[in-house]
Amino acid sequence: MKRLALIAGAAVVLLSGIGAGAYFYLKPSLVSRVAMPAPRPNRKMEAAIGDPNVKIEKSAELSRLVERLGTVQDRVVHGDHGALADQGRLLSEISGVLRHFEKRDWDSYANVRGAFVYVLSGGDYGVLKPLAEDDSRYEADRMLAQGIMQYAQGKMNAARKLLADVDPRSLDVSLVGPFALARASFYIGHDDAKAIALLDEARLACPHTAIEEAAARREIPVLIGSGDKTRAMLLMADYLRRFGRSIYAWKLFRDFSAAVAKREELDSGDVVDKLTTATSTADKQSRIDLFLAMAAVALPPGRIVLARAAAREALSLKPDSAEDVDRATLYEAAANAPTTRAAEALTALHQIAVDRLSDSDIEIHEVAGYIAHTVTSDKIAADDEAPKLSERKGVESSPSPHELALVSSAVESADAAIKEADMVMSGIVK
Numbered sequence: 001m002k003r004l005a006l007i008a009g010a011a012v013v014l015l016s017g018i019g020a021g022a023y024f025y026l027k028p029s030l031v032s033r034v035a036m037p038a039p040r041p042n043r044k045m046e047a048a049i050g051d052p053n054v055k056i057e058k059s060a061e062l063s064r065l066v067e068r069l070g071t072v073q074d075r076v077v078h079g080d081h082g083a084l085a086d087q088g089r090l091l092s093e094i095s096g097v098l099r100h101f102e103k104r105d106w107d108s109y110a111n112v113r114g115a116f117v118y119v120l121s122g123g124d125y126g127v128l129k130p131l132a133e134d135d136s137r138y139e140a141d142r143m144l145a146q147g148i149m150q151y152a153q154g155k156m157n158a159a160r161k162l163l164a165d166v167d168p169r170s171l172d173v174s175l176v177g178p179f180a181l182a183r184a185s186f187y188i189g190h191d192d193a194k195a196i197a198l199l200d201e202a203r204l205a206c207p208h209t210a211i212e213e214a215a216a217r218r219e220i221p222v223l224i225g226s227g228d229k230t231r232a233m234l235l236m237a238d239y240l241r242r243f244g245r246s247i248y249a250w251k252l253f254r255d256f257s258a259a260v261a262k263r264e265e266l267d268s269g270d271v272v273d274k275l276t277t278a279t280s281t282a283d284k285q286s287r288i289d290l291f292l293a294m295a296a297v298a299l300p301p302g303r304i305v306l307a308r309a310a311a312r313e314a315l316s317l318k319p320d321s322a323e324d325v326d327r328a329t330l331y332e333a334a335a336n337a338p339t340t341r342a343a344e345a346l347t348a349l350h351q352i353a354v355d356r357l358s359d360s361d362i363e364i365h366e367v368a369g370y371i372a373h374t375v376t377s378d379k380i381a382a383d384d385e386a387p388k389l390s391e392r393k394g395v396e397s398s399p400s401p402h403e404l405a406l407v408s409s410a411v412e413s414a415d416a417a418i419k420e421a422d423m424v425m426s427g428i429v430k
Contacts, residue, residue: 058097059111065094066114069121073210079245087122094118098127106131112141113172116148120178125152151182160186168201177206181215188218192226195219213243217252224259229266232256237278244286253290257297261306267298269309276313288314288324295331299364308335326352330361334368342375 069090075083098115105111112131119125131137131145147162159182168180184198199222202215216239223232236256243249260266272291279287291314298307311332319325329348336345349369354362 058101058105059108062094062097062111062114065090065097066117069094069118070209073121074208077210077213077243077246077248079247081247084247091118091123095124095127101127101130103130103134106134106137109172112145113174116144116175117178119148119152120175120182123152125149148182151185156186168198168205173205177202177209177211177215180205181211181218184215184218188222192222195222196226208242213239213246213248216243217246217248217255220252221255221259224256224263224266227263233271233274233278237275237282240279240282240286240290244283249286250289250293253293254297256290257294260294261298261301261303267303267306269305271306272309272313284317285320288317288319288328291317292324292327292331295328295335296361296364299331299334304335304338307331311335322353323356326356327361330357330365330368333372334364337368337372338375342372345372346376 069087072083072086072090076087098118101111115127115131119128125148128145128149132142132149134142143162144166147159147166150156150159150162163179163183164186166179166183168176168183171179180198180202184195184202187195187198196219199215199219203212203219206212206215216235220232220236220239223229223235239249239252260271272294275290276287279290291310294310295307295314298304298310308331311328314324314328315332319328330352333345333348333352336342336348345368349365349372352365354365357365
């Protein structure tokens with residue numbers, strides 16, 4: 001459907017009579033829940049804990065393992081991909097310890113606190129079942145256990161009813177950051193001011209940790225969406241310098257780019273210039289990844305000024321990867337295709353190794369070529385290319401009502417590109 005929408009944008013440009021058209025990228029819930037399998041019991045640990053002849057101080061063991069888990073997750077968000085395996089093993093070990101807790105073990109609040117931190121850090125929520133179902137316990141602990149279990153299962157409405165009135169600062173200091181981060185997820189997209197306040201609290205409670213990284217990663221796109229561009233840019237620059245190598249950074253780059261692309265007033269090179277200056281000391285590859293994400297996401301809604309600026313900045317950083325060079329070249333060419341630089345775009349497109357592109361980027365390549373051919377008045381090439389696109393992907397010659405709706409949406413998205421072309425033809429944009 002993306003190709004259909006993009007070609008529709010090109011058609012609008014042609015009909016406008018100005019020779020221009022319009023033209024991807026794409027929770028871990030806390031720090032590590034995405035793609036994490038349910039932890040398997042550690043058989044060796046289970047045997048030791050279950051053997052009455054083996055004296056194991058379960059409370060001390062739980063405390064030690066939870067502390068190690070936090071350390072390992074901090075390594076993950078600082079770019080240590082190998083720490084993911086350690087994280088999985090620790091989650092499994094902690095589950096084994098907690099599942100052998102007896103009623104008297106839960107009488108220690110240190111154990112209750114450790115179990116809460118474990119589940120909020122991506123652990124098996126089932127370990128909290130004895131707490132959640134024990135009517136003899138303090139109601140506050142029982143309700144907290146129930147709410148955290150609902151949250152860990154993704155049942156946000158149920159979790160919100162149980163946890164909405166719990167002030168993170170009323171909890172043990174070790175729970176303030178993780179709990180504030182969890183509560184913020186109830187409000188993102190519904191009450192952004194509340195979400196931002198909770199994310200700020202999480203960051204301040206756990207500086208330089210995986211909690212801060214996760215909170216910043218969620219907060220930055222929310223700030224953009226709420227119109228607080230200045231603060232979002234400052235936080236984005238700080239994230240890139242300190243957490244740019246996080247294995248979750250790609251998600252922030254995607255979400256940040258999507259939030260920027262939704263705001264028409266940010267369709268300029270100014271955003272890129274400010275980020276370039278503010279992140280000059282950050283990891284080069286992280287900066288390249290961010291600018292490539294911005295360029296890719298800016299193209300579909302017709303933010304071609306932003307896309308061009310981001311792609312050029314990625315190229316100026318001289319990527320070490322040939323794939324990154326091709327992507328940056330592609331995005332710049334796609335941004336140039338509906339302008340008087342169409343011939344330049346065609347030349348660049350011919351130089352790209354298409355076999356190194358993803359499926360989405362191949363679609364961009366094909367449509368950018370179609371648009372550029374059309375703008376340069378190569379009508380024969382344009383007519384030849386359009387059927388090839390349909391035949392290759394099996395697009396029907398008669399679009400369905402749903403497809404027509406997508407075309408209509410694409411036509412609206414082409415407005416920004418048409419305005420850009422108007423300025424080009426008037427000599428305003430160089």
